[in-house]
Amino acid sequence: MARADFTALRTGFSVANPLVSANAAGTVATLALAAFVTAVPVFIHLANQAFAVIICCSLAALIAIYAATTVPAILIFSFVFQNAFVAVVSPQLVSVDQFNAIRAYNFISTAVVWMVIVGQYWMARSAVDARLRSLMRMTTLALIGIGFYFCLGLATDPVGATIYLRNICTPFLLFQIFTLVAYRNRVVLASALVVIAFATLLFGYIEFFADEKFFELINGEAYLKWAMMQQYESGSWLNELHTAGRVIRSYLDATTIDFLNTSLLGEFGLRFHRLLGPNFHSISFAYGLAFFAVVLSALGQWWCVILAIPLLLVIGSKGALIFTVMVILTLLLATRVRSAWLLWGYQTLLVLYIAVTIDTGIRVEDYHVIGLIGGLNGFLSNPLGHGIGLGGNLTLGATTTIDWARAQQLGTTGIAVESAIGVLLFQMGIAGACLLALLFWIARKCWKLYTQSGNRLFAVTALGLLSIMANGFFQEEALFAPLALGPVLALAGLLLGRAYRPSETAICSMRLR
Numbered sequence: 001m002a003r004a005d006f007t008a009l010r011t012g013f014s015v016a017n018p019l020v021s022a023n024a025a026g027t028v029a030t031l032a033l034a035a036f037v038t039a040v041p042v043f044i045h046l047a048n049q050a051f052a053v054i055i056c057c058s059l060a061a062l063i064a065i066y067a068a069t070t071v072p073a074i075l076i077f078s079f080v081f082q083n084a085f086v087a088v089v090s091p092q093l094v095s096v097d098q099f100n101a102i103r104a105y106n107f108i109s110t111a112v113v114w115m116v117i118v119g120q121y122w123m124a125r126s127a128v129d130a131r132l133r134s135l136m137r138m139t140t141l142a143l144i145g146i147g148f149y150f151c152l153g154l155a156t157d158p159v160g161a162t163i164y165l166r167n168i169c170t171p172f173l174l175f176q177i178f179t180l181v182a183y184r185n186r187v188v189l190a191s192a193l194v195v196i197a198f199a200t201l202l203f204g205y206i207e208f209f210a211d212e213k214f215f216e217l218i219n220g221e222a223y224l225k226w227a228m229m230q231q232y233e234s235g236s237w238l239n240e241l242h243t244a245g246r247v248i249r250s251y252l253d254a255t256t257i258d259f260l261n262t263s264l265l266g267e268f269g270l271r272f273h274r275l276l277g278p279n280f281h282s283i284s285f286a287y288g289l290a291f292f293a294v295v296l297s298a299l300g301q302w303w304c305v306i307l308a309i310p311l312l313l314v315i316g317s318k319g320a321l322i323f324t325v326m327v328i329l330t331l332l333l334a335t336r337v338r339s340a341w342l343l344w345g346y347q348t349l350l351v352l353y354i355a356v357t358i359d360t361g362i363r364v365e366d367y368h369v370i371g372l373i374g375g376l377n378g379f380l381s382n383p384l385g386h387g388i389g390l391g392g393n394l395t396l397g398a399t400t401t402i403d404w405a406r407a408q409q410l411g412t413t414g415i416a417v418e419s420a421i422g423v424l425l426f427q428m429g430i431a432g433a434c435l436l437a438l439l440f441w442i443a444r445k446c447w448k449l450y451t452q453s454g455n456r457l458f459a460v461t462a463l464g465l466l467s468i469m470a471n472g473f474f475q476e477e478a479l480f481a482p483l484a485l486g487p488v489l490a491l492a493g494l495l496l497g498r499a500y501r502p503s504e505t506a507i508c509s510m511r512l513r
């Protein structure tokens with residue numbers, strides 16, 4: 001083996017690591033292209049929606065064909081910053097339907113890139129490594145199952161089915177895209193990821209210190225007006241008034257929370273404006289910060305962790321905070337202990353975390369646990385599933401029809417809400433359980449490669465996937481928010497695709513001496 005390869009093995013990073021640094025000019029060009037691809041369809045949408053869709057599809061196809069190495073950075077940038085561009089043009093929007101449509105371009109881009117890249121794979125799959133074919137086969141079966149249950153739910157609730165189709169399938173689309181791009185090309189992502197992470201953190205701190213003035217500058221108030229109009233029309237504000245006696249007059253009322261989003265600390269008067277981030281969604285923003293923190297910590301960029309933790313505390317997403325702390329602490333331990341037993345210990349810790357949280361939630365009548373039980377009851381009553389789009393928070397109407405006082409007395413809801421695991425089992429039944437098993441299988445593969453290579457990115461990915469699944473028991477956003485499961489599964493694809501390249505097999509299959 002070459003001297004450079006031995007150096008890579010000692011440091012725990014492959015010389016062809018897909019997150020190695022790029023030159024500054026290449027990073028700037030990639031991010032400029034990402035901003036262009038993200039912003040252009042949004043601005044053209046104001047003039048003509050059909051033309052904007054054509055432009056969006058054309059740009060995505062051209063990039064997938066001629067600039068595939070930029071695809072990972074472009075998609076990450078798009079999911080983080082698209083809604084910031086939407087905010088800029090939101091005063092020109094005329095309806096809630098137009099508001100919903102203009103936010104769909106990052107998914108359209110993802111779908112088109114996926115069709116091009118995966119289409120190329122299926123035309124020449126016989127020449128691909130058998131291990132990668134196995135990944136593609138299993139995730140394709142998952143997508144077929146999602147499509148079947150989408151058709152099942154479409155007949156009952158077309159809007160809900162469409163919303164949940166996007167949120168359930170996007171992580172698997174990203175996984176396949178990143179896997180194939182990394183298998184075929186030398187992907188350079190670290191510098192772009194650092195810049196995106198820094199810009200995301202900067203947005204969060206500016207929002208914290210000058211939220212109203214900052215939102216006025218980027219038309220954030222107009223964006224939130226449209227977002228909150230959906231909640232108002234669905235009756236969620238009226239339901240909040242009846243159940244909690246809380247009057248919501250503006251986005252400041254709607255986004256003001258107790259510290260860590262719990263009333264247990266309310267007596268100390270610790271209340272914050274819940275940061276929304278460039279994607280204008282608090283929980284998704286929190287998971288995005290958590291993703292950047294754990295990935296960059298694996299690359300030795302600890303500044304990101306230091307800057308992200310205060311924002312995570314202000315946002316108050318306990319799931320994202322737990323994800324960050326547990327993964328980073330275990331990563332530090334993994335630098336000294338690299339074996340399968342560490343993963344078994346981590347899984348045991350997650351099981352205890354789930355069990356204690358469920359027990360506590362039942363005793364305090366927590367909405368998330370009640371929603372989980374509702375989902376499990378729905379799964380037991382119909383193990384084959386009810387169809388995608390039935391139940392869940394994302395359709396807005398589901399939670400407004402629940403009598404929460406009665407649900408707390410009964411200890412369950414009539415449908416699955418507040419819990420991604422509960423919703424997934426309720427909607428897809430046994431097939432939903434198979435999706436969870438698939439995620440577990442991918443996590444195990446990543447950990448195995450970590451024990452062989454010492455590359456800490458594999459460890460972060462494996463631990464991150466397991467943590468996201470554990471949070472999914474109590475938080476619907478853990479699996480369905482755009483910046484939660486999606487980036488972690490995308491990173492898994494990037495690493496596995498690179499590891500299974502013939503030139504990388506020798507490095508990734510050896511153990512450290």
